[in-house]
Amino acid sequence: xxxxxxxxxxxxxxxxxxxxxxxxxxxxxxxxxxxxxxxxxxxxxxxxxxxxxxxxxxxxxxxxxxxxxxxxxxxxxxxxxxxxxxxxxxxxxxxxxxxxxxxxxxxxxxxxxxxxxxxxxxxxxxxxxxxxxxxxxxxxxxxxxxxxxxxxxxxxxxxxxxxxxxxxxxxxxxxxxxxxxxxxxxxxxxxxxxxxxxxxxxxxxxxxxxxxxxxxxxxxxxxxxxxxxxxxxxxxxxxxxxxxxxxxxxxxxxxxxxxxxxxxxxxxxxxxxxxxxxxxxxxxxxxxxxxxxxxxxxxxxxxxxxxxxxxxxx
Amino acid sequence: xxxxxxxxxxxxxxxxxxxxxxxxxxxxxxxxxxxxxxxxxxxxxxxxxxxxxxxxxxxxxxxxxxxxxxxxxxxxxxxxxxxxxxxxxxxxxxxxxxxxxxxxxxxxxxxxxxxxxxxxxxxxxxxxxxxxxxxxxxxxxxxxxxxxxxxxxxxxxxxxxxxxxxxxxxxxxxxxxxxxxxxxxxxxxxxxxxxxxxxxxxxxxxxxxxxxxxxxxxxxxxxxxxxxxxxxxxxxxxxxxxxxxxxxxxxxxxxxxxxxxxxxxxxxxxxxxxxxxxxxxxxxxxxxxxxxxxxxxxxxxxxxxxxxxxxxxxxxxxxxxxxxxxxxxxxxxxxxxxxxxxxxxxxxxxxxxxxxxxxxxxxxxxxxxxxxxxxxxxxxxxxxxxxxxxxxxxxxxxxxxxxxxxxxxxxxxxxxxxxxxxxxxxxxxxxxxxxxxxxxxxxxxxxxxxxxxxxxxxxxxxxxxxxxxxxxxxxxxxxxxxxxxxxxxxxxxxxxxxxxxxxxxxxxxxxxxxxxxxxxxxxxxxxxxxxxxxxxxxxxxxxxxxxxxxxxxxxxxxx
Numbered sequence: 001x002x003x004x005x006x007x008x009x010x011x012x013x014x015x016x017x018x019x020x021x022x023x024x025x026x027x028x029x030x031x032x033x034x035x036x037x038x039x040x041x042x043x044x045x046x047x048x049x050x051x052x053x054x055x056x057x058x059x060x061x062x063x064x065x066x067x068x069x070x071x072x073x074x075x076x077x078x079x080x081x082x083x084x085x086x087x088x089x090x091x092x093x094x095x096x097x098x099x100x101x102x103x104x105x106x107x108x109x110x111x112x113x114x115x116x117x118x119x120x121x122x123x124x125x126x127x128x129x130x131x132x133x134x135x136x137x138x139x140x141x142x143x144x145x146x147x148x149x150x151x152x153x154x155x156x157x158x159x160x161x162x163x164x165x166x167x168x169x170x171x172x173x174x175x176x177x178x179x180x181x182x183x184x185x186x187x188x189x190x191x192x193x194x195x196x197x198x199x200x201x202x203x204x205x206x207x208x209x210x211x212x213x214x215x216x217x218x219x220x221x222x223x224x225x226x227x228x229x230x231x232x233x234x235x236x237x238x239x240x241x242x243x244x245x246x247x248x249x250x251x252x253x254x255x256x257x258x259x260x261x262x263x264x265x266x267x268x269x270x271x272x273x274x275x276x277x278x279x280x281x282x283x284x285x286x287x288x289x290x291x292x293x294x295x296x297x298x299x300x301x302x303x304x305x306x307x308x309x310x311x312x313x314x
Numbered sequence: 315x316x317x318x319x320x321x322x323x324x325x326x327x328x329x330x331x332x333x334x335x336x337x338x339x340x341x342x343x344x345x346x347x348x349x350x351x352x353x354x355x356x357x358x359x360x361x362x363x364x365x366x367x368x369x370x371x372x373x374x375x376x377x378x379x380x381x382x383x384x385x386x387x388x389x390x391x392x393x394x395x396x397x398x399x400x401x402x403x404x405x406x407x408x409x410x411x412x413x414x415x416x417x418x419x420x421x422x423x424x425x426x427x428x429x430x431x432x433x434x435x436x437x438x439x440x441x442x443x444x445x446x447x448x449x450x451x452x453x454x455x456x457x458x459x460x461x462x463x464x465x466x467x468x469x470x471x472x473x474x475x476x477x478x479x480x481x482x483x484x485x486x487x488x489x490x491x492x493x494x495x496x497x498x499x500x501x502x503x504x505x506x507x508x509x510x511x512x513x514x515x516x517x518x519x520x521x522x523x524x525x526x527x528x529x530x531x532x533x534x535x536x537x538x539x540x541x542x543x544x545x546x547x548x549x550x551x552x553x554x555x556x557x558x559x560x561x562x563x564x565x566x567x568x569x570x571x572x573x574x575x576x577x578x579x580x581x582x583x584x585x586x587x588x589x590x591x592x593x594x595x596x597x598x599x600x601x602x603x604x605x606x607x608x609x610x611x612x613x614x615x616x617x618x619x620x621x622x623x624x625x626x627x628x629x630x631x632x633x634x635x636x637x638x639x640x641x642x643x644x645x646x647x648x649x650x651x652x653x654x655x656x657x658x659x660x661x662x663x664x665x666x667x668x669x670x671x672x673x674x675x676x677x678x679x680x681x682x683x684x685x686x687x688x689x690x691x692x693x694x695x696x697x698x699x700x701x702x703x704x705x706x707x708x709x710x711x712x713x714x715x716x717x718x719x720x721x722x723x724x725x726x727x728x729x730x731x732x733x734x735x736x737x738x739x740x741x742x743x744x745x746x747x748x749x750x751x752x753x754x755x756x757x758x759x760x761x762x763x764x765x766x767x768x769x770x771x772x773x774x775x776x777x778x779x780x781x782x783x784x785x786x787x788x789x790x791x792x793x794x795x796x797x798x799x800x801x802x803x804x805x806x807x808x809x810x811x812x813x814x815x816x817x818x819x820x821x822x823x824x825x826x827x828x829x830x831x832x833x834x835x836x837x838x839x840x841x842x843x844x845x846x847x848x849x850x851x852x853x854x855x856x857x858x859x860x861x862x863x864x865x866x867x868x869x870x871x872x873x
Contacts, residue, residue, distance in 0.1 A: 220401075
């Protein structure tokens with residue numbers, strides 16, 4: 001276990017260095033000068049040059065990179081150009097909305113998919129169970145921005161039941177927060193549940209021909225017990241992998257949902273940073289998302305050890 | 315009244331092109347407390363029969379059943395799924411072949427044993443589980459109950475499986491090849507245990523096996539199935555010593571036996587003769603030795619292989635030295651974990667030894683790896699593996715598989731390559747249209763012939779064959795052995811034949827080596843090993859070897 005943790009810590013460092021370096025050079029390929037973007041097209045060249053130097057954008061690319069890397073090593077991610085604040089603070093401020101959406105939607109989708117799949121496994125002839133199971137392919141196919149727009153049109157514009165946008169912290173103001181969270185959560189849950197149901201069903205189909213189920217039936221267990229006690233628990237492994245990688249994707253990628261529902265999360269922040277050429281902020285956000293990605297996957301590996309006796313032993 | 319009666323039972327697999335009959339009008343019966351062995355080769359329908367009695371087949375395949383299975387007077391085929399479930403695990407218990415696969419890998423033994431009891435009887439169930447585990451020889455019950463299946467040895471797993479089947483005191487036990495995956499010494503223990511437990515509980519038993527030797531040990535009566543039909547049923551001694559059906563006689567003649575030399579070829583079953591209802595064994599005539607035997611011997615000198623690092627290391631092979639002369643058939647016998655496969659892999663340079671050297675002509679395998687040209691070495695040494703199903707690329711045709719070494723090791727191209735492949739396919743006795751077929755389209759025996767053709771393609775002087783026949787039926791095993799014997803006479807070829815089958819290797823090899831826990835404990839000629847074993851372990855192996863009662867010689871069967 002300690003060796004796993006140490007190995008993962010090493011991987012984490014390597015990934016952060018690679019991601020940080022790549023992002024540093026890639027964003028400098030984007031056409032457009034941040035100093036010019038801030039001062040506007042009418043600025044005098046001297047002012048632009050002064051600002052560039054203040055932002056650490058003068059000198060060769062190598063010099064810029066080394067000075068940036070040196071600051072990062074000291075915990076200084078620079079200042080955001082647009083927010084005029086340290087990058088770290090800006091990023092931390094935008095984490096709660098994204099994390100709220102990601103955690104809630106992952107948990108709900110996990111529970112829903114296990115429930116739907118078990119129901120279908122136990123009573124494959126029930127028309128509703130079968131319909132829900134089959135709908136998963138549809139859920140995968142429909143783009144989330146389309147569902148978002150339809151839901152907003154129906155529940156916010158026409159029926160006026162739910163707000164179409166906005167965000168309040170779930171911890172400080174739950175009464176206001178919940179209604180605003182419903183629509184974005186529903187959109188995220190539909191896509192994820194569909195994916196999870198497909199994963200779980202595939203994995204359960206893989207378990208069905210295995211010989212230990214024959215033994216379970218030879219004991220005289222009912223089909224529903226065979227499914228719930230033997231097939232389902234053993235089929236959960238791939239779903240947990242899926243859950244982990246999906247969660248990490250959510251944290252970095254709820255850009256569309258955050259834009260549509262005007263939620264001030266990380267995706268929203270990143271979109272803004274890219275369009276204003278806020279280099280330090282882009283670098284800060286990507287580094288943070290990479291960190292989260294690795295941490296979540298570590299969590300997934302640790303949960304394997306907790307679930308699978310074979311991993312635990314070796 | 316009989317406890318179990320099968321009355322014209324037919325089982326068909328429902329396919330798109332109509333039913334494919336797996337068992338045809340099978341009628342037999344079994345009295346309470348007795349054991350019936352159902353013997354047959356693969357495809358005989360023996361496992362289908364077993365699974366049909368307990369009605370487990372319908373969960374995995376669409377089947378149509380006709381006829382009756384009367385258990386205690388009740389026809390099981392007519393029961394609703396719910397009522398049938400009441401029989402399973404309560405009055406009918408089942409033991410499967412692969413105990414590891416047949417236990418849930420993610421649950422402890424305790425949970426799997428007590429599962430079939432209702433919740434309020436859990437304490438009673440656990441007491442019963444402990445009693446049964448003690449009875450099957452796992453006296454350390456508390457520890458065993460907390461183990462996961464993969465933490466136990468094969469023998470322990472099968473003991474747990476037996477305990478599991480007995481949890482609800484069934485009247486009838488169905489055992490499907492329960493010892494096939496086990497070593498002979500473990501098999502002997504489990505068979506003895508099984509017999510004792512069965513008698514103590516007064517349980518009747520349907521015992522499925524392909525092994526006549528095993529049937530001879532456990533059966534009261536023996537039923538012989540061939541292609542889904544019952545060809546013979548009778549008391550054990552009658553079937554074994556005075557078989558009435560030609561197929562039974564042929565099957566018995568094919569079983570390798572201690573003290574019967576097969577160096578001039580194995581008898582095989584001729585389906586053509588069998589269809590005419592005649593004596594069904596054929597014995598081929600091997601060609602005389604054509605090749606002068608020359609070349610370099612294989613010399614294994616003080617070779618060890620240690621896995622893992624110091625502290626938790628495992629000596630898989632421990633200071634083994636042996637020499638195989640050019641043209642020699644050397645049999646290496648041992649149980650799982652004895653290091654015989656590891657030794658074979660080092661000799662074929664798939665593993666490097668931890669210490670010691672292996673030399674073969676100009677080639678040297680040392681702890682630093684293979685010295686010299688690997689291509690030259692592969693031309694000289696080739697391998698045949700146990701399972702032709704998984705050792706052949708499923709997406710390559712037979713011709714492509716056989717052509718690969720010709721192209722890579724010899725550099726043949728174009729029409730020369732094609733004609734060589736055609737020759738090889740004919741040489742191993744395969745029909746010419748095999749060339750375009752995929753492994754999945756071939757039978758087990760045919761696949762192993764393809765492996766052999768691939769192995770001899772580069773004209774090696776040594777073949778390492780690791781259990782090449784253990785996945786095959788006895789009659790097919792005879793065919794493959796005959797092919798190997800034939801090749802040895804027409805080429806200059808030494809064979810290192812690795813197997814767990816003592817009877818087989820003693821009947822054909824020039825010399826036999828016995829491995830035990832990484833050490834080569836004894837090397838000698840077959841007769842010497844059989845009649846005057848020097849090592850204690852060899853004596854144990856001989857004692858555990860399942861044997862048939864003395865039969866008339868195959869020649870006498872050809873009346």
